[in-house]
Amino acid sequence: MIAPARPAFSSDSVRLVEVGPRDGLQNEKSYPATDVKIELITRLAAAGMATIEAGSFVSPRRVPAMADTGDVMRRLPIMPDVSLPVLVPNMRGLEQAMLAGCREIAVFLSASEGFSQRNIQCSIQESRARYIDVIDAALVAGLRVRGYISCVVRCPYDGDVPIDKVVQVAQWLLERGCYEVSLGDTIGAGTPAHIRALLQACAATMPVTQLAGHFHDTYGMAVANVVAALESGVRVFDTSVAGLGGCPYAKGASGNVASEDVVYLLRGLGMQTGVDLPALVETGAFISQALGRATASAVGRALS
Ligand SMILES: CC(C)(COP(=O)([O-])OP(=O)([O-])OC[C@H]1O[C@@H](n2cnc3c(N)ncnc32)[C@H](O)[C@@H]1OP(=O)([O-])[O-])[C@@H](O)C(=O)NCCC(=O)NCCSC(=O)C[C@@](C)(O)CC(=O)[O-]
Numbered sequence: 001m002i003a004p005a006r007p008a009f010s011s012d013s014v015r016l017v018e019v020g021p022r023d024g025l026q027n028e029k030s031y032p033a034t035d036v037k038i039e040l041i042t043r044l045a046a047a048g049m050a051t052i053e054a055g056s057f058v059s060p061r062r063v064p065a066m067a068d069t070g071d072v073m074r075r076l077p078i079m080p081d082v083s084l085p086v087l088v089p090n091m092r093g094l095e096q097a098m099l100a101g102c103r104e105i106a107v108f109l110s111a112s113e114g115f116s117q118r119n120i121q122c123s124i125q126e127s128r129a130r131y132i133d134v135i136d137a138a139l140v141a142g143l144r145v146r147g148y149i150s151c152v153v154r155c156p157y158d159g160d161v162p163i164d165k166v167v168q169v170a171q172w173l174l175e176r177g178c179y180e181v182s183l184g185d186t187i188g189a190g191t192p193a194h195i196r197a198l199l200q201a202c203a204a205t206m207p208v209t210q211l212a213g214h215f216h217d218t219y220g221m222a223v224a225n226v227v228a229a230l231e232s233g234v235r236v237f238d239t240s241v242a243g244l245g246g247c248p249y250a251k252g253a254s255g256n257v258a259s260e261d262v263v264y265l266l267r268g269l270g271m272q273t274g275v276d277l278p279a280l281v282e283t284g285a286f287i288s289q290a291l292g293r294a295t296a297s298a299v300g301r302a303l304s
Pocket residue numbers: 023026056057058059060061062063087089090092093094096108119120121148149150151184185186214246247248249
């Protein structure tokens with residue numbers, strides 16, 4: 001009998017970074033109350049998500065949905081085995097994060113000028129200068145720092161983004177002390193061939209093990225892009241329960257790849273995530289109901 005072909009990555013562990021409570025909710029006009037956010041994060045943790053991005057300390061005028069991040073952090077039950085990173089755009093954000101007891105922050109840069117200007121009101125160069133002090137201060141205080149790059153494939157303002165621009169920003173973030181860099185396909189324009197080429201270019205100068213895939217699903221390519229990234233050696237993915245999300249500065253971009261869909265994919269490949277799929281599907285149903293809409297996860301729909 002011929003043994004079924006097994007993919008080279010079978011049985012490896014994959015770390016998922018659940019970004020639903022931040023990336024998923026930041027764009028919501030009628031965003032949920034603080035209690036609902038706390039229940040969402042608690043349910044995600046109970047389902048086995050070990051890293052949950054809990055919110056962001058950004059301008060509440062620009063992103064009102066995240067204005068209660070301090071309250072969320074302070075009122076969450078103690079979950080010693082769960083990392084709860086928060087997004088921080090500047091020193092003020094870092095100070096607020098530290099006051100709220102955060103142990104991990106994420107800094108976010110863009111690979112395209114147009115998105116950088118709209119998202120954080122400064123150029124890529126200025127954002128690097130701003131972040132030097134933020135990253136240094138966070139590391140001195142013993143916080144872990146994760147880096148994000150937006151628009152690694154295409155920018156809603158500038159069009160296609162050259163791969164070498166992405167590589168430069170990723171190198172800079174790792175050199176400054178980020179333990180990992182998440183590659184954000186902000187408008188979900190990437191295809192597997194492009195993701196492979198991007199990761200191949202990155203791999204020439206940095207360990208692929210320090211990169212994460214952050215794929216939005218606007219064109220329905222996100223799960224295929226996860227597979228392409230897995231084949232290229234990536235073992236960390238940002239996912240969003242119920243496929244929640246979108247970016248306030250990338251009009252029309254849909255949510256992140258759904259956590260349920262990625263857990264189902266990885267389980268089918270024999271890879272470990274530590275996530276309980278039925279509990280995750282229930283959590284997706286919970287937040288979809290709270291937002292008054294159907295889940296964007298195909299697996300969530302199939303299993304509900
Ligand atoms: C970066 C700034 C602050 C610059 O904004 P600015 O206008 O240049 O800064 P400013 O220093 O002049 O401050 C503007 C206002 O924000 C306040 N402010 C200033 N800093 C803070 C702070 N930390 N916390 C709370 N408030 C703050 C400040 O006090 C002031 O208040 P006002 O006088 O208008 O009432 C602003 O542009 C901003 O907050 N942008 C938020 C952008 C954002 O959150 N975008 C979404 C996240 S990124 C993303 O989704 C992509 C990602 C990561 O998921 C990956 C991907 O898919 O691509």
